[in-house]
Amino acid sequence: MRKLRNSLPIRVGAWLLFLVMVSGAAFFGLQCVRGIQYQGADDARETGVFSQMVEEREQQVLELLSCQLRLKDNTLDYVARQTCQERLEQLGEQLDPGQTNFRYQVLSADGSQVLLGNLEEQSGLEALVSQIYYLRLSASGVSQMALESEVIPEFSAVETEEALIYSTPAAGAAEEMVVLHCGVLKPEQMEAQDEFLSLEQEFARCQKNFAFYLTLALSFAAAAAGLLFFLLWASGHRPEGEAAVLVWPDRIFTEVWTLLLAGGTALLLVLLTEYENRWIWAAYQADSGQLDTLCIAGTAAITGWALLAAIFLRTVTVRLKVRALARTTLLCRVVSFLWRRFSVFFQELPLTWKTLLCFLLYLAAIFAADHLWPFRYWYPLPGAVVNLAVLMGLCWWSAGFGRVRKGTEIIAAGNLNHQIETAHLPADLRGHAEVLNNISDGLAASVNEQMKSERFKAELITNVSHDLKTPLTSIINYVDLLKATDQTDPRAQSYIEVLDRKSLRLKKLTEDLVEASKASTGVLAVNREKIGMAQLLDQALGEYEEKLEEKHLTVVRTVPEGESYVYADGRHLWRVIDNLLSNCAKYALEGTRVYIELVRGKGSVSLSVKNISREALNVPPERLMERFVRGEESRSTEGSGLGLSIARSLTELQGGTFELAVDGDLFKAVVTLPQSS
C-alpha cells in the first residue's frame, strides 16, 4: 500500500481517474436534475410543464381571438390596425396544424357555429386529442385582454367534472359568449416538431433512465470521494522517502490558493445564476438540445471547480502533514518577520530602556483601555485584562528569576555540574542563566583538572617514596652488616658510625618528606570523630615523659575541669602533638619549663605549647612553618625541619588552625580545633 502511495504513475492515474469520476458524477447528477421534475408522473400530460404549455397555447388562441375582434372595430387607427394584422398572421402561423400538435376550436356560445379552429376536418376533436380543455369566455373580456396585451387577466378557474372553465371576473351574463375547445394530439399522432413532441421525447428519456442515472451519479460521486481520500493520503510523499515533503505548489502562499478557490467558487456561483435561468427556460420548453448543451457545460464547470478544490485540499493536507500550514501563509510570514525585527530591536536595547519601553507600553495600554472602550457598560473590563496580563508577565519574570537564583545558589554550594534549565525563561534571564551555566562548566572543568593533578601528586608521592625507600633499605642493612664485620682500623669504625647515623637520619627525613607532601596536598584520608583532647594530651605526655625528663624539662599542664571534646582525626592529631612535643625535646633549653595549656573557647578548643628555645630564634614564626626551616641556621641538630610544616598541614586538614608566635626566646604554638557537640 505504501509502495502504491509513493508511486508517481499511480498518483497521476488517480488524479485522472478522479477527474473522470467527478465529471461522470456531475454529468449524471445533472441528468437526474433534468429528470426530477417528471418524477411521480406516469405520462407527459400529467406534468406541470405540459399544463403550462397548453395554457400558453390557449393564450395564443385568446390573443388571436382578440385580434380578430379588434380588427372589427372601425375606430382603430392605421398603425394599430397594421400591428394587429401582423400579430394575427404571426399567431395564425404558430397555430397552424403543420407547426403544432395543439388543436383548438372556438365555438359560439351555443356551440352551433365554429368561429375559429385549426382542425383539418370539421369533426372529431374528441377523436384526435387525448383530453379536451374547455374555456368559456365573454367577448368583451377577450377584447379587453387583448387591448392590454401585456396584462394577463386574472382568471378565476372553476373546475367542472371534465374541464376547466375560465371566465373573466367582470363578465356580465348578458354579454356575448364564446367557447374554446382545445387539446393536444395523442403522442402517436404527433407530427409537427413542436414543444409537445419535444416534451414527449424528453419525458420518455428522463423518466425511463432516472433511476439508472441516479445510481451512476452516486457511484461516480462515491468513487470520486474515495479517490480524493487516497490522493490526500498519498499527498506529499515521494517515491524515495517516507516522510511527507513540500513541493512547489505547497510553497505558494496558502492565501494564493485560498483566493484562487474563492475566485473559482464565485465564478461558479455567477455562472450558476445565468445557468439556472437558461436551464429553467430550456426545461420549460423541454428543449432537449439546449438541455444537453447545458448539461455538458455544467459538467465542465463542476469538474473544473472540483479539480481546483481538490488541489487546494491536497496542498492544505500536505502542509498539515509537515506542520507547515501556518508558516506557509503570507500573513504568518509577514507577522513573524515584523515580530522578529521588533524583538531583535527590543533585545538589543539596554535593560533600562527595555523597562522604560515596557512601562510606556503599559501606560498606553491603560490609556487605551480607559478611553477607547466603545461601550458604556463593562468599562473596567479592558483595564482588568491589561493589568492581569501585566501581572502574569511579572509572575513569569519573577518565577524565572527565582529559578535562576536557586540554580546560582546550588552552583555556589559546590554542585558545579548543575545546569540551570533555560527553557521558557525571559530572554534577558535566559542569557544570564546561560552565562552562569558556562561559568559552572568552566569551574567544573578546572576543578576536574585540579583533582586530576591531586591524584597525579598522590601517585607521584607514592612512587617516589617507594623508589627512595628501596635503596635506603639496602643502605641501612649493609651499614648494619658492616658494623658487625671486624674492622682493625679504628678510623673505619668511626666512619661506619657516621654512615649508620646518617643513614638513619636519611630514613627519618624520607618518612617526614613523604608525610609532609601527603599532608600538604590533602592526599591523606581524614576520619574525624569525637576526640577527648585531655585524654589525648595525657597519652602524648605519657609517651614523651622520659624524653622530656632526659632534657630536664618540667611540664606545666593546665587543663580545664572535665573533658574537652574536639572533632578531629585522633591519629593525625597525635602526629601534631607528637611533633610539638618532639620539638620541645629537641630545641627547648634544658632545665626550663614547658607550659601546656588547654583552653575551651566558643565552639573551639585550643591547645598551646610554650617553651624557651635553646638557640636564639632569629627567624619569624611564618618562616618556621615553611618546610626545611629550623630555628638555627647551622642545621646540625637532628630533625628534618618538616615537623612544624607537617603539624600545620595536618591541623588544617582537620579543619583547625595552627599558629606560631615567637617572643624573644619564648616559642609558642597554638592548635585550635572545632569543638565537638
Next chain:
Amino acid sequence: MHTILICDDDRDIVSALDIYLASEGYRTLKAYNGLEAIQAVERNEVHLILMDIMMPELDGIRATARLREGSNIPIILLTAKSEDADKILGLNIGADDYITKPFNPLEVIARVKSQLRRYTSLGGAEKGPGLLTVGPIAMDDGAKQVTVDGEPVALTPIEYNILRLLMTHPGQVFSSAQIYEQVWNDPAYGSENTVAVHIRHLREKIEIDPADPRYLKVVWGLGYKMEKGGL
C-alpha cells in the same frame, strides 16, 4: 633448622636478609619474583616466607593469595608501601605480618622468630583454666606469668594488672581514667599521664616495635585497647 624463603626483586636486599637469617641459623631460599617464590615453595619444604609486594611477573599480594590456596606457611610482607590500605589488603589476603621498608634487621629477625614459634611449636597451645591469649601473648593468671611467643616477660604488678584488664576485654577501649580506677582502685583525680607511661612501658615489653604496636594499641584521644585476636 627452618627454611625461610626470601622473595624480593632487589637482589641486594635479598642477600642482606640472607646474611642476617643465616647468621641466626636459618636455611634460606631466594626468589626474585612471585612466580619463582611459588615454584620454590612447591619444590622445597619452606617454613616461612618473607615477601616483597612490588615485584615483576607476579606481585606479592597475588603470590600470597595463590600460596594461601593450598598452604598455611607464615608469610611476612616486606613493603615500601606504608599506606594503611596496603597493609590491610595484605593482611586480608592472608599474610601473617608486615614490615615496612626501610626496616630494622633486628625487627625482621624478631618477627621471623615470633611467626616461626607460633607456626611450629605453639600451633595448638592447650588452653588451661585461667589462661588468656591474644595473638602471641599468653597470660597464666594462676602463675601470674605472661609469655610472648612462649618467651616469659617480666612485668611489674601494675603493668600486669593493666594487661590483665585489657586482655580480659579484648577490643574494648578503656580511657586512662577507667584504667586508673580499676587498677589502682582509686578515683582517677590527678592521675594525669601515669597510665600512659605504664602502658608505654608495657608496650615496650610485649611488642616487637613499640612505636607501631600490633596488639596493645593506642586509640588517640579515647584510650587504649587490646586488639581482638591480634595479628
